[in-house]
Amino acid sequence: MQLLWQILVNGILLGGFYALMSLGLVLVWGVLKIVNLSHGSLIMLGAYISYYLFSYFNVDPFAGLPISMLTLFCLGFLIQRYLINFVINAPMFNTLLITFGLDVTITYLAQLLFGADYRTINPDYTGANFILFGATVPLVRLYAFGVSISLTVILWLFLSFTKIGRAIRATSQNLVAARLYGVDPRLIYALTFAIGAAMAGAAGSLNGVISQINPYIGILFTAKSFVIAIIGGLENTLFVIAGGLILGVVEVLTALYIGPTYTNLISFGILVLVLIIRPTGLLGRTA
Amino acid sequence: MKRKVLSIIVISAVIITIALSTIPLWGSPEFIQFSINALILATLAQSWNIIGGYTGYPSFGNSLFYGLGGYGVAIGMLQFNFPFALGLIFGVALAVLVAFLLGLPVLRLRGQYFAIATLALAQVMSAFVSNLDIAGGNIGLVLPLSLSDTLFFELSLGLLALTTLTVAWIANSRFGFGLIAIRENEQAAMVLGVNTTLYKVLAFALCGIFTAIAGGIHAYYITYLDPSSAFDSTLNIKMIIMTVFGGSGSILGPILGAFVLSGVAEILAIEITSLASLFFGLVIVLAIIFMPRGIVDFIRRFPELGWRYFQENIRIYRL
Numbered sequence: 001m002q003l004l005w006q007i008l009v010n011g012i013l014l015g016g017f018y019a020l021m022s023l024g025l026v027l028v029w030g031v032l033k034i035v036n037l038s039h040g041s042l043i044m045l046g047a048y049i050s051y052y053l054f055s056y057f058n059v060d061p062f063a064g065l066p067i068s069m070l071t072l073f074c075l076g077f078l079i080q081r082y083l084i085n086f087v088i089n090a091p092m093f094n095t096l097l098i099t100f101g102l103d104v105t106i107t108y109l110a111q112l113l114f115g116a117d118y119r120t121i122n123p124d125y126t127g128a129n130f131i132l133f134g135a136t137v138p139l140v141r142l143y144a145f146g147v148s149i150s151l152t153v154i155l156w157l158f159l160s161f162t163k164i165g166r167a168i169r170a171t172s173q174n175l176v177a178a179r180l181y182g183v184d185p186r187l188i189y190a191l192t193f194a195i196g197a198a199m200a201g202a203a204g205s206l207n208g209v210i211s212q213i214n215p216y217i218g219i220l221f222t223a224k225s226f227v228i229a230i231i232g233g234l235e236n237t238l239f240v241i242a243g244g245l246i247l248g249v250v251e252v253l254t255a256l257y258i259g260p261t262y263t264n265l266i267s268f269g270i271l272v273l274v275l276i277i278r279p280t281g282l283l284g285r286t287a
Numbered sequence: 288m289k290r291k292v293l294s295i296i297v298i299s300a301v302i303i304t305i306a307l308s309t310i311p312l313w314g315s316p317e318f319i320q321f322s323i324n325a326l327i328l329a330t331l332a333q334s335w336n337i338i339g340g341y342t343g344y345p346s347f348g349n350s351l352f353y354g355l356g357g358y359g360v361a362i363g364m365l366q367f368n369f370p371f372a373l374g375l376i377f378g379v380a381l382a383v384l385v386a387f388l389l390g391l392p393v394l395r396l397r398g399q400y401f402a403i404a405t406l407a408l409a410q411v412m413s414a415f416v417s418n419l420d421i422a423g424g425n426i427g428l429v430l431p432l433s434l435s436d437t438l439f440f441e442l443s444l445g446l447l448a449l450t451t452l453t454v455a456w457i458a459n460s461r462f463g464f465g466l467i468a469i470r471e472n473e474q475a476a477m478v479l480g481v482n483t484t485l486y487k488v489l490a491f492a493l494c495g496i497f498t499a500i501a502g503g504i505h506a507y508y509i510t511y512l513d514p515s516s517a518f519d520s521t522l523n524i525k526m527i528i529m530t531v532f533g534g535s536g537s538i539l540g541p542i543l544g545a546f547v548l549s550g551v552a553e554i555l556a557i558e559i560t561s562l563a564s565l566f567f568g569l570v571i572v573l574a575i576i577f578m579p580r581g582i583v584d585f586i587r588r589f590p591e592l593g594w595r596y597f598q599e600n601i602r603i604y605r606l
Contacts, residue, residue, distance in 0.1 A: 035399045086576050090604035092398045093345045094575050097531060101571030104524060108565035186606055219520070223410065226403050261425070265414035268407040275404050276392040 002134055007252050009135040013145045015248025017210065019241045020148035021203040022225035022232075023155060024196030030234035031172035031192045032088065034095040038079075038102035039225055040218030042197050045106065046072055046204025047213040048114055054121050054208075061121045061209045062143060068205045069198040076197025081190040088189065103218060110215040121208040144206040149241065151202055155195070156237045168192050220264075227271045304448050311437040319436050321553055323508065326443035327501050329545035331526040332533070333450045334497040339527065340535035341457055342490045343470025344394065347523050348405030349498050351412050352382045354517035356499030357506030358416060361428040364507075366421055371434075375503045382499035385412075386492040394487040397473075406523075413518035427513025430506065439508045446504065447542070450497045455538050466490055470536075521564070528571045534581030543582055576601065 025039040049068040053059040059067070079102065087094050128139040159165040170178040171188045179185060203221075207213070224247065232243030247267060254266040311319055331353065339345045359378020363369035369377065393404045417425045433439070457463035465486045468476035477483050506512045525548075533544025548570065552563040577597045578585050589596045 035403070083572065083576070085606045086601050087579070087604045088606045090575075090579060093339075093402075094579055094604070096345070096399060096402055097527065098572055098575040100524065101528075101568045101575065104568030105565060105572060106568075108561045108568060111561045112559070112565065189606065223407065226407070230403075259418075261418055262414065265411055265418070268411045268414070271407045272393070272404050272411065275396055275400055 006135040007256050008249065009132065009137060011249035011252035012245060013141040014252065015245035016145035016148040017206055018224065018228060018248050019152050019244030020199060021221055022228035022240050022244060023152055023237060024199040025225040026229045026234055026240050027237060028193055028196040029229060031168055032189055037096060037099040037222055038106060039200055040220065040222035041103045041106035042072055042200035043204040043207065043221045044110060044215060044218040046201030047208040048110065050205035050208045051119050051121050051213055060123055061205055065202055065205045068201040072201030073194045073198040077190050077194035080193035085186055085189060107215050107218055114215060116214060119213045140209050144210050147206060151199065152237065152241055159237060164191065224267065227267055230271055230274050308441060308444055311440050316436065319440055323440050323443050325546055325549040326447050327505050328525055328529060328549055329542045330447045330450050330501045331498060331522065332529040332541035332545045333447065333454055334494045335526045335530050336454055336535055336541045337457060338490050338494040340530060341463060341470065342466045342487060344487065345402050346405040347402045348409035349526060350518045350520060350522045351409040352495040352498035353502035353522060354412060355381045355385060356502030357512050357517045358422055359499065360503040360506050361430055361512045362421060364430060365428055371507055375500060378503045379496050379499045382495040383492050386495035387488060390488045390491040394491060409518055409520065413514045417514040425514065427511065430510040433507050433510050439504065442504050446500055451538065451542065453493065458538055524567065528567055532570060532574050532581055534583030537583045540581050540583040
């Protein structure tokens, strides 16, 4: 029982991070109707930005978060405005491929620039933890959880209550009608992608603290973000929290009861099963 | 007229194949090894062409079949003492079985959902195999020392020829027209009496057969197999990029793309290995923007349109 409680706590802390991890992918998929396969490599870039800020300028990874988000925001804006906007009306396969190509490009560029070694960000409070009803809660994981959930909620508020947010949602519902009301889709698409990239950057910075970084971690993030997108659907960005928590808890339970080598088997197995049984997503509707 | 053109193409294809088959006689060992890899990649691209190019179902998980073919040979030869040929048949049987079992549910999905599901399936299979004792788990299997490189070269060349013949048959047969109809409009194809489920699964299985044979040959060639190399996900990238770069849905496009890109990647890899992968990424980004229908279409229309060819391509799809 004690063990189960500890495992649940671990799963929930992991799940919060998973929510932020998948947020950018879900937003871009929902609004632009493209699956951004380079999502994971943007997360990887965010992690490296935090890593270099921390190791060379001694910037705390949580304080470095806005810098990494801003950098990724600009990069995302440029990618969408000057690359993906050129193929956005092509068949789905072309957009899938171009983001795939971007993923490969970013990954191997990172390998050239940063090297292939594993790196970690270890601020002096890394090992700190406290006990919650008998379960150990590592402080960095709790911070990461808090930041993740806050950013997810902030994005939801932004989309719901600001003018740009409404324009983004309008574009996702009906491009033609939004255009008639004076929304410039090129700008909105670029902004949406940029916001998605900024969220990926934030997720990357957090990942640097709670786990390890190397240039190839991206593809697994992309794959897991899919799983969450499929569980939570694309309609409401708050559903990614539920999707993230489900995946996080399932993963730690699998690692405990079946074996750590089975976590990917189970989570991708769930993905395929959900796709086959309910292709519209478990909780909400997908595209 | 058409028959005449066709016979010229067939005759020149036979001549080229025979000319290529002499490479082991005069090529250096390095060149032969490069050629074997290029031929296997061309076979993968050509098989992908069946399901992705002709049927319009872009699989991102064909390494699934490649790995099954490799493990079929490895398990057959090591655990059951099969000869190589029987091991290949075992691998192909596995691939066909999986193509039918997984194809039936997965081929009901369309577009990005199909792509994601296949991507995930390849990962699932890799994780599954790495937990199997008979397949050597995470450590993998070491195969008995292999035949000469010459033999592997001729095997790969023969396989590529066979795959290309099959694709040529598909392009000109009732079955192939059914697949193309599914690609263009699945609902309409169904209304016109195409048994879409059967056609799709058959196309998936065909692509699985050739991919599995390629995997089996490659496994015996390098005499070593572990889950991450057998289900190597970069292979999916390569086969798709090569097909699209050459021209998907055409008979010679995938081969052209595979040879050109393998050649350039090999030259780049002499400098730095990761440079070759970086190059693949850049090629795909640029190709999708400037020539989304591949070299074959480029050769056909560039002389007439000139630089306007690129502008046209961008104009159609831009926002």
